[in-house]
Amino acid sequence: MPKLTPFHERHVAAGGKMVDFAGYDLPVQFHGIIPEHVRVRTTVGVFDVSHMGRIEVRGKDALGFINRMTTNDTGKLATYQAQYSVLCYPDGGIVDDLVVYRLPDRYFLVVNGANNAKDTAWLQEHLSGDVKMENITVAQAQLAIQGPKAEAVMQKVCSIPLAPVGFYWAVQCEVAGVDALVSRTGYTGEDGFEAYLPAASALKVWDAIFASGKEFDIEPIGLGARDTLRMEMKMALYGNDIDKTTNPIEAGLSWVVALNKPEGFIGSDVLKRMEAEKPTRRLVCLEMQDRSIARPHYPILAGGQPIGSVTSGTLSPSVNKGIALGYVKRQFAKAGTEVQVDIRGRNAAALIVKPPFYKHGSRKPN
Amino acid sequence: MADFPSDLKYAKTHEWVKLDGDVATIGITDFAQGELSDIVYVEITALGKTIKRDEPLGTIEAVKAVSDLYSPVSGQVTEANEALKDSAATVNKDPYGAGWIAKIKLSDPVELDGLLDATAYAELAAKSAHH
Numbered sequence: 171m172p173k174l175t176p177f178h179e180r181h182v183a184a185g186g187k188m189v190d191f192a193g194y195d196l197p198v199q200f201h202g203i204i205p206e207h208v209r210v211r212t213t214v215g216v217f218d219v220s221h222m223g224r225i226e227v228r229g230k231d232a233l234g235f236i237n238r239m240t241t242n243d244t245g246k247l248a249t250y251q252a253q254y255s256v257l258c259y260p261d262g263g264i265v266d267d268l269v270v271y272r273l274p275d276r277y278f279l280v281v282n283g284a285n286n287a288k289d290t291a292w293l294q295e296h297l298s299g300d301v302k303m304e305n306i307t308v309a310q311a312q313l314a315i316q317g318p319k320a321e322a323v324m325q326k327v328c329s330i331p332l333a334p335v336g337f338y339w340a341v342q343c344e345v346a347g348v349d350a351l352v353s354r355t356g357y358t359g360e361d362g363f364e365a366y367l368p369a370a371s372a373l374k375v376w377d378a379i380f381a382s383g384k385e386f387d388i389e390p391i392g393l394g395a396r397d398t399l400r401m402e403m404k405m406a407l408y409g410n411d412i413d414k415t416t417n418p419i420e421a422g423l424s425w426v427v428a429l430n431k432p433e434g435f436i437g438s439d440v441l442k443r444m445e446a447e448k449p450t451r452r453l454v455c456l457e458m459q460d461r462s463i464a465r466p467h468y469p470i471l472a473g474g475q476p477i478g479s480v481t482s483g484t485l486s487p488s489v490n491k492g493i494a495l496g497y498v499k500r501q502f503a504k505a506g507t508e509v510q511v512d513i514r515g516r517n518a519a520a521l522i523v524k525p526p527f528y529k530h531g532s533r534k535p536n
Numbered sequence: 537m538a539d540f541p542s543d544l545k546y547a548k549t550h551e552w553v554k555l556d557g558d559v560a561t562i563g564i565t566d567f568a569q570g571e572l573s574d575i576v577y578v579e580i581t582a583l584g585k586t587i588k589r590d591e592p593l594g595t596i597e598a599v600k601a602v603s604d605l606y607s608p609v610s611g612q613v614t615e616a617n618e619a620l621k622d623s624a625a626t627v628n629k630d631p632y633g634a635g636w637i638a639k640i641k642l643s644d645p646v647e648l649d650g651l652l653d654a655t656a657y658a659e660l661a662a663k664s665a666h667h
Contacts (some may be wrong), residue, residue: 187570202628203573398599465601485574
C-alpha cells in the first residue's frame, strides 16, 4: 500500500486522480494538466511535495561532511541560505540532486522522494567525525506555493515580511500560526515558496493558504503539471534526465559543481577530467518542428545516424509545441542544430534550442 | 463519474461504436478520455485502409503519454474527424459527440455482437479505474 501524505484527504476531496509516486498516493492531476499548468504560470498553485526526503545533519563536522558528499560549495552558504547541489558516486554518476539549506544549528537536505532511502543509506555509510544525521521525512509536511501571486498569498498568512527573502533564501516564521521554514525556492520557473512544517499541523496551513489565495483562484496542482512546468525550464528530473549513468557536467549542471573545493568531493577527480576534456555528450533542449511529441527513449538522429536519445518530452502548454530534453553527442549540442527524433518509426524534425523553453517566468533573479 | 450512453456498443480497449446502416462511427469512451486527459493530437494513420478488428487505427497524443487507438471493428476507414486537427481537446470535452474520431464501413457487421453493452462496459471501466 502506498503511504499517505498529511494532505491526502484534501486531494481526494478536490477530485485528485491519485497514483502511486515514490511510494506515496499522490494526485497526478485534478481537472487537467494544461489548466493546472496555466494556473501556476498566471496566478498561483499549490503542490503537495511531502513525498520529498528531508534529512537534518548536525555536529561540528557537518559542513565538512556535506562538502565531501555534494558537488556545490556548501562553505559559501550564509545562515538561512540554500543551494541546489548534486550527490555523486566516485565515477561521477549521479546519486541524486538535492537542495542544501544552512540553518543556525544544522544543515537541512531535501532529496527526491524516490531516492530518500538510497540517499540516506549512501550518506550514512560515509559518516565520519562529529556528524549526526536524522531523516525527518515523516515528521514534516512540505508544500510548494508557486506562481506570480505566490508572495501575495503567502504574505497574508506569514508572520514576517517575505519581500526581503531572496531566491534560494529561507526564513523561520509562522504560517497560519504554525512554526515553519519558508524558502523562496521551487521547480516551476515561477516566483514561489516552499514551506516545511510539522505534519500534525499540515491541514491547518493548507486551509489557510487556500483561503488566502481564493482571490487569485488558487488551486491544488498535480504531478502532471509539475512535470510540464519543470520541463519548460530545463530542470532535470532524476530517473529521466539524470541518474547513475549520467554525470553533472554532461547534464549541464557545472554551475553547481565546485571543482576547486580544496578537499574535493566524491566524484571530483572524474568530473575535473571530464570538464577539462569536455564530455562526449550533453543534455540539450529540443523543440519539435511539427505536430509531434518526443517521449523518453526515442532515438535522436542527425543525417540518419543515431546521435542520442530523449530523456523527457511533452507538449509544452506555454509554447504549444512538442518540447523535449535529451542527450546528444557534443558536436550536435549547439543551439540551432537541426536534428530528427524517431517518433515510432517516423523521423520528425527537431531543433536544438537554448533553455529555457518558456522565457517569461516570474522567478526573480537575486 | 464517467458517462456511458446506452445506445452505443463498447470495446474492452475503451472505444465506442455507433452504427448507422453499415457505417460505424467510433470514438473513445468518457472513461478513456478521462484517463488520458489533455489530448493534444489525434492521428488516424489507417485512413483509407481496410483493417481488421483490434488493429491500430492511429494514435492519440496526450500531454502525459501517447496511446495507440485500436479499431473495435473490421472494415474500411472512410473518414477521420478533420475538426480534431485543430482541437483534439474536443475528444475530452465531448467524447460521444463532436469528439468522434473515425468512420469505418463494416466488412463484418456480426462483429458488433461481440462488443459490450453500456452496463457491461461500465463494470469494466470501474474495475480499470484508479482507486
